[in-house]
Amino acid sequence: MIKFLKNRIPVVLLLLTLQATIAQDYWSRITKRPSVLALEEGFNTIDAGDFRLKLVKSSQTVAGLFPVSVPEFDFTPGDRLAVRDKDSLFHLGDLNLRLRIPGETWKNYTTATKRSAVEALETSGNILAAADLANTLPDDIPLSVKRYYEMKDGSLVMRFELTNTSASDVEIGALGIPMIFNNILEGKSLDEAHAQNVFFDPYIGKDAGYLEVKRLHGNGPDLLVLPEENMSFEAYRPVLEDPTPRSIVFEGFHEWMAHSKAYAETDWEGVEQWNRPTSQILRPGEIRNYALRFVLTDGVRQKPEVLREEKRPxxxxxxxxxxxxxxxxxxxxxxxxxxxxxxxxxxxxxxxxxxxxxxxxxxxxxxxxxxxxxxxxxxxxxxxxxxxxxxxxxKPEEEVVKDFGHFLLTEQWFDEKGDPFHRNPSVISYDYEEKRQVTQDSRAWIAGLSDEGGAGSWLGAVMKQLVQPDKEEVEKLQRFIDETLWGTIQHSEGPQKYGVKKSVFYYEPEKMPAGTYDKNVNYGTWAAWDKKGADDVGRSYNYPHVAAAYWVMYRLARYRDGLVTNHPWEWYLEQAYRTAVAMQKLAPHYAQFGQMEGTVFLNILKDLKRENYSTMAADLENRMKERALHWKSLNYPFGSEMPWDSTGQEEVYMWSDYFGFDEKAAVTLNAILAYMPVMPHWAYNGNARRYWDFLYGGKLSRIERQIHHYGSGLNAIPVLTHYRKHPEDLYLLKVGYGGLLGAISNITEDGFGPAAFHSFPSTLKIDGLSGDYGSGFFGYAVNSATYITRDEDKGWLAFGGNCTVKDEKIEVQLTTAGKNKIYLAPEKLWLTLDAGTFKQINYNPQSGEVELILNAKDKYTPVAYLSAGSITKKLPYEKERGAYKIPLKKKTVKVKL
Missing domain, CATH: 2.60.40.10 (Immunoglobulins)
Structure with a gap:
């Protein structure tokens, strides 16, 4: 049956069908378990300040947490309570412990494993509800555990009181409170998910830590969970023991851990944790409380203000x-x-x-x-x-990018003569742990140079040239384009001309020479496409990679002398245009969605207009407007092949903004801000949410929040684009730059670009496979810039440069890899170089005078092409394609605006 479907429906639809079937199977197994929460006995609903708190009577776990301002919205998965009322399914109000008595081993205790009605305790004063949890914990637990819901200083607090009831010391080696909020997207439309669901992100910052719980549309109200008493945010553990099926529609639950030593010594042994693991000794009869505070915020932008009000750092x-x-x-x-x-x-x-x-x-x-x-x-x-x-x-960004390009075009350069799949020459996927190229994988695309997981490496190699061109690397990429990309990855003739295949690697052992396929690779899965499946051109997400390759080569051929020699710039620009058009012709189903790297189509359109290619430009613009009008008609216009995604927003915003669909641009931006947090932690700051692509592009395959997967770099594009329209909004700059630098944060010292970084505390390291990283580097390459702004309180700030204030004048030395873009916020001045690089910018805020210092010429860059936004002063240089053509010298050149 699976083989039949594989040849007749798009593979992702098959995947979603299979995952839905698996999820339904899990849910059916859960449903068959006996109900243990005694929901028929009812609930207690309590006014709790800004919240309406709903508790299950028998367990006193949270059945609903409703903001008074939006009474129909529930932060918890209360809509699934009738299904999740079984043993081992966690709820807000549960507690996990690992304990030991001196000389013994760690033992787990949890209130979720075996439910039984808890003993309600009398309440008075500020206590809203209280219970002794002994009935839902094993008899041998050496502690008494009581739980209190109470009001403190106007806020809802959940407190656990632990008392050592034994005659011995008890070491609390792990204490975690599961954060059970409604991130289960299964069965929801995009409209329903944005109305009913939340995402949550942790600042694992010890006593200053917090959890932000945000509605998907980004408009609030949002929830901030804060440490109240002894709840240092030490670790963030996935609650894998909860049987709720984890998939592309459910990232899973996590718990806030105040102590984690017991895990560090066992499950996480040898892994450097975010914080130093701790434990706590309770003496016989000693009492210790652990409490969290729940605070409502109007939205993510209000978080610093709320933290200050709550007297938090x-x-x-x-x-x-x-x-x-x-x-x-x-x-x-x-x-x-x-x-x-x-x-x-x-x-x-x-x-x-x-x-x-x-x-x-x-x-x-x-x-x-x-x-x-x-x-x-x-x-x-x-x-x-x-x-x-x-x-x-x-390393300095310039060195990071140089190392990245070198690694791609040496270690990952594949030129094996006689390859039966005609992948030579190319930049192929790489296994960093095994230190070898990946020429076979059960997922056809990984070894097949297409889709994100296979095209990622050669896309990264091409995009590196946009930032930092290198003649030897460009020569290799010219061979790749002529011998592999055009004609092998992309059809060069026939009715599917310009169509992009899903993979050039496939599994058909009966048609290939003996020994072609490694017997140690499991080719018995849906992902091992046969040739017909691999040749399919109907997946639109493959087209931006190819279009980007042609567009970069056009830019290099057009603005540099002698760097590109295999084709004239006209050939490359037309190839980019034809590929963009082919996407809609040959892959219309998925083309209705926003594409990762879809920004490249807008860049191609702008260059067609600069070159006065009026017919091509009008055609491309009309096609893209048709897509944008479709998005304009939707409440949430950034669907994708997945039920929910974080990559379509990039292109949806860019075209909505271009065509003046401001409302849809704002809807899209707000959704991006909901899943790209700002917090003092490099892994989560600007990290666009993605949790399933380790399955499709990683080596360690599992559902897991990915740290700076390609969404970080891509979604930084619309965030920083919007910031340049609203330079007073420093929050946007912080979000966008977090994603921008996040895009290169995982590159190793020797230049390997991994799919992402693993967030599970059992791992906390990069993935071993290159996977789809190139899409993230695309975001860095087209978006990297130096931003200069002045904050009323914090003074002059530079993102992507070092700022010095001398006699009230500003000097900024650029530190980005490309050194070719500057945004001067006080003047709303966007400066870009199509060729050449900036060394420094000097600015006099009183007079408004701007002085640019350009670096010396090189062999391939005798001229700089400067676009200077809306400056009124006419510069003494010839203009070409809208840019000032500035001759470079053997020394730096100064340009005054």
């Missing part, structure tokens, strides 16, 4: 927490207590210097990266509170 890093070694970063800390000292781990990884205090009372520090890799700053405050801030120190 607020941190802001510039340009973020991915820290190139040549960047003089800033860190602003605001809290009501003095800082006693900093602790940096590994020792010497960062240099932190005090630079004063802002008008609002924020303490300002300069932070410089000294040692490559992850580092942790622990801030010790006078009241004993500890805050951890997590940095990832990388």
């Amino acid at each position: 607020v941190a802001m890093g510039v340009p973020g927490y991915v820290l190139p070694m040549d960047v003089h970063a800033l860190l602003f800390l605001q809290y009501g207590e003095n800082i006693e000292d900093f602790e940096v781990e590994p020792e010497g990884a960062l240099k932190i210097e005090r630079e004063g205090t802002t008008a609002s009372g924020a303490k300002k520090f300069r932070v410089t990266g000294k040692r490559w890799g992850r580092s942790r700053v622990t801030v010790h405050y006078a009241d004993g509170l500890e805050q951890t801030i997590h940095y990832n120190v990388i």
